[in-house]
Amino acid sequence: LQQRKEKQLKLLKTAMLQTLFTKKNVPQLRFKGFTDTWKQRKLGEVTKIVSGGTPSTNISKYWNGNINWYSPTEIGNQTFVNSSKKKITELGLKESSAKLLPGKKTILFTSRAGIGDMAIMNTDGSTNQGFQSWVVKPHITDIYFLYSLGSKLKKQALRKASGSTFLEISNSEVKKLTLYLPGFKEQTIIGKIIELIDKLITFQQGKTNKLESLKQFLLQNMFI
Incomplete structure (x- = not known):
């Protein structure tokens, strides 16, 4: 029953995304009160695209501080991230190309060796050079609305990626990714529902996980 509910919810989300986020300038499904057409924009116009960097690993003063510093392997299936495995110091941030990104306003986007993994960063932090992160602009882009467009933007990014050793998409190419946007109020409503x-x-x-754990416990302890 739990798995059926989970499947139904996923199907509902997929159906909503397919009808809301189309290539047309007016989606099939629309909330009452909104009639304006959606406008095609470049990602670099509605967000600030920020590259990452790595402080020298030979200088201990740069490491084990209190600033989050993410690597692509930490970005998986989770929607939100709160704390990184490795952390850097203020000095490490200052003397490297890493940049401090604002929490609750940044979507981490992996740009190499697994392009397009995404997570919303809940707290301030930085990344290594395997990211081209998106910092949303106030009253222009709703962060969860943009996060929900991830699969479409990932497909574009993979088409634009290049490289002989491993695929990578540059900062300038990420800025060129295109999307359709309604007004900010409509974005916010859609984002909250998704x-x-x-x-x-x-x-x-x-x-479901708890029930499966209970079943395993019973199987291990109730059968000889």
Whole structure:
């Protein structure tokens, strides 16, 4: 039953994304009160695209500080990230190309060796050079709305990627990725609904995992 509910929620989310985020300038599904056409924009016009960097690993004063410093391997299936495995110091940040990104306003976007993995950063932090992160602009782009467009933007990024050793997409090419945007108010409403569905999916997954753990416990302890 839990798995069925989880599947139904995922199907609902997919159906919403397919009808809301189309290539047309007016989606099939629309909330009451909104009639303006969606406008095609470049990602670099509606967000600030920020590259990462790595402080020298030979200088101990740069490391084990209190500033989050993410690597692509830490960005997986989770929607939000709060704390990185490795951390750098203020000096490490200052004397490297790493940049401090604002929490709750930044989407981490991996740009090499696994292009297009994404997570919303809840707290301030920085990244290594394997990212081209998106900092949303106030009252222009809703962060969860943009995060929900991730799969479409990832497909574009993979087409634009290049490299002989491994595929990578540059800062300038990420800026050229295109998307359709409604007004900020409509973005916010859509973002909140998609986020609610994601939370319900996570809740159902949690219940399913607990039931599976209970089953394993019973199988291990009730049968000779």
